[in-house]
Amino acid sequence: MDTTENAGFDQAIDPVIDGSGETGDAPELETLQAESLDVDDDESQEEEQPKPIKPPAIERRIAELTRMRYESDRRAEEAERVAHELRQRYEEPVQQSPQDGRPMIEWFDTLADYEHALEEYATRQVYQQVSHQFEEQRHAAVQAEVGQRFVQAESRFSKENPDYQHVVNNLSVLVGDDGLPAHLRDVILQSDVAPALLYELGQDLDEFSDFLEMPPLEQLMRLGEIRAAVKQGSRRQHTPQAAHLPKPISPVSSNASAKRDPYKMSDRDFLAAKGLR
Incomplete structure (x- = not known):
């Protein structure tokens, strides 16, 4: 660089720096420096600015949901494991279990x-x-x-009804070796008028056959009706069976009182005549 150029450069910077070493236009320089620093600070802030921090409540909620999900998965796995053990212990042995x-x-x-x-x-x-x-x-x-x-x-009852055994034998023929159905047998035997029930059932064998064909509930209802009639004394009047009738009456003398026909007697009169009442 020649002398003329040096002289021009010195003249250009003289107004800026005085002889004392201080700047002549200090405010402008400071402004430039400040702006330069601000730009640098902005750039550094943009580069170093951390990611936005989530609020603590949201963080806690996310953590709680995550924990609940893992806990739910763990419980499901544990339940499946326990169920599997129980199936192995109880279900499989049941198939191999001895009969006793x-x-x-x-x-x-x-x-x-x-x-x-x-x-x-x-x-x-x-x-x-x-x-x-x-x-x-x-x-x-x-x-x-x-x-x-x-x-x-x-x-x-047989003493009061001489044909009782004959009536019962007729019932036995109809019911066979198995006897009456269990529900009828138990009810009749435990009744306080059991012989009378059998006696009434055997008076009409056709009706008794129909009775055996009834549903169990209707049979029990019919027995209840018969028992009520017996307890009230409203039994049907029966003619003694021929096999159990008294021996033929011997002829009597003319001065003897006439006797009534036993076939026309009521049960009470017939039994009274036989000395059974």
């Missing part, structure tokens, strides 16, 4: 559990056996009492 329900050792995790199950099984077996025997004895005692009461009632 005796526990099998493969059902249990420990020997102590197996022994405990055996003790409970033995206790149940003894209880069931004792209960069964007691029930059989009680039923036998009840049946014996009912049978004894029926025999006594039948004996009394």
Whole structure:
């Protein structure tokens, strides 16, 4: 650079810097520097500005939902595992279970559990056996009492109705070896007028055949009607069967009082004539 150029450069910067080393136009320089710093700060802020922070409530909610989802999945897996174990322990052994329900050792995790199950099984077996025997004895005692009461009632009724046994035999022919159906037999035997029920049923064998064809409920209702009639004393009048009629009456002398025809007598009169009342 030549002398002329140097002189021009010095003249250009002289107004800016005085002899004391201080700037002549300090405010303008400071403004330029400040603007330069602001630009640099803005650029650095743009580069270093962190991502916006989510509010704490949202963060907590997201964390709670995530935890609940994982907890739900864990519980579902645990439930499936437990169900699988239960199926293996109980469903499969049932197919291999002995008929008497005796526990099998493969059902249990420990020997102590197996022994405990055996003790409970033995206790149940003894209880069931004792209960069964007691029930059989009680039923036998009840049946014996009912049978004894029926025999006594039948004996009394036969004295009042000589053809009773003949009527019952006719019923036996119709019902066969199996006898009356269980529901009828039990109701009749436990009735306080059992012989009278049988006697009334046997008076008309056609009606009795129809009676046997009725549904069970209607049969029981019919028995109730017969029992009510017997208790009220409104039984039908019956003619004694020929097989049980008294022997023919011997001729009587002319001075003897005439006797009534037994076929025309009422039951009460007939039994009175025979000395049964």
